[in-house]
Amino acid sequence: MAGKPRSYEVVLYGASGFVGRQTVAYFAEHAPTGLRWALAGRDEVKLRQVREACGPGAAAAGLIVADAQDAAALNALAAQTRVVLSTAGPFALHGSALVAACVEQRTHYVDITGETPWVRGLIDRHHDRAARDGTRIIPCCGFDSVPSDLGAWLVAHAIQLRFGESCVSVKACHALRGGLNGGTLASALNMMDEGQSKLFAQPFLLNPEGSAPPAAAGQGDPIAPYHDADFGAWLGPFVMGPINTRVVRRSAALLAASGDTAYAADFSYQEYLRYGKGPAAALTAGGVTLGLGVGMAALRLPPLRALARRLGPGPGSGPSERSMDGGSFRCELIGRSVGGHRLRGRVAGQGDPGNRATTRFVCEAALALALDGADLPGGAMYGGVLTPASGLGEVLARRLRAAGMTLEVAPDRR
16 A cells, blocks of 8 residues: 555545544544545535535545445545545445455455444455455444453453463443434344344354364353342343454454464453342343343344334434433453453443444544554554454554543452
């Protein structure tokens, strides 16, 4: 990529969608002076409207028209920029040709997908070439799955630094307040339409071949709530756990293959949703878990998926500005070394996790690729279909702290 002049550092693809509009607003406010960036999508009129709505900070942004199915237009787009940031989901429907164009043009790529079966396909098709070329293809850079992946990475490396031992396990629990946007719903329903439930359920779906630990007990997805003494709270299955756990496990395998010894060979990771303390929390955990199971089973039926599409938010829509500003998230983690030493981690921030936080995560990931290349893990020629932790690591953690988020590790006092 160093030998090719590029018109832009970052192109925001899907810029007229719900989260896409938020990425434009974020760049308009936070992009450093002189950064060359552009909006891209299939409708020039909508792109102009978004640029105008975001004020003076977006006035100099370029516009690129490219349909998600137009391979020639997407190749031309990827050839113009060093980094593509995509929010155009469902990614299994609208993302494959764009990623292929980025790999062809040696253009780094980030997105906000949680569609792990689609990511598995990217690995199979593109990892080897992207690795040879030093192209970083990094899906799952939104709330799926930055807090989990970067949190586990921080805890594992802090354990190694403090105790001189590898990390053998991390467990995490999430607490969040926020709403659902239409793109997230559409992606979930599309995975069910495609009959990907069995693939989605594989605990090591994203791992490189042969890298699953020999003893994988305890790494299946939780199905029932329980009281956890370490967190001092009732925990239950987390709807995003089957996404985040696969990403963390891929990070551990990729980093181990690159010589990173922070993760033990039999490293395990699991995560939950936090309900709180006491009998009321126990009842809530049981009720929500039951409702989640019934709801997921119901959505396997095509008529009920059709009903969900009619009643839920449509693509391009989501929570109100006030609701998104009032949201928050907190991911607490406990890591244990091979010798039994423990540390606690926390990743937290204000703003709706699926919208405000996701926007911050993916925008800072794109800026890290565009501006911090010399500091990225693995060196200038490290590439492949990566994860937030393996592809961005401490660079992203540093950027997120500067953007107002909490990422910290402390001794376990329990």
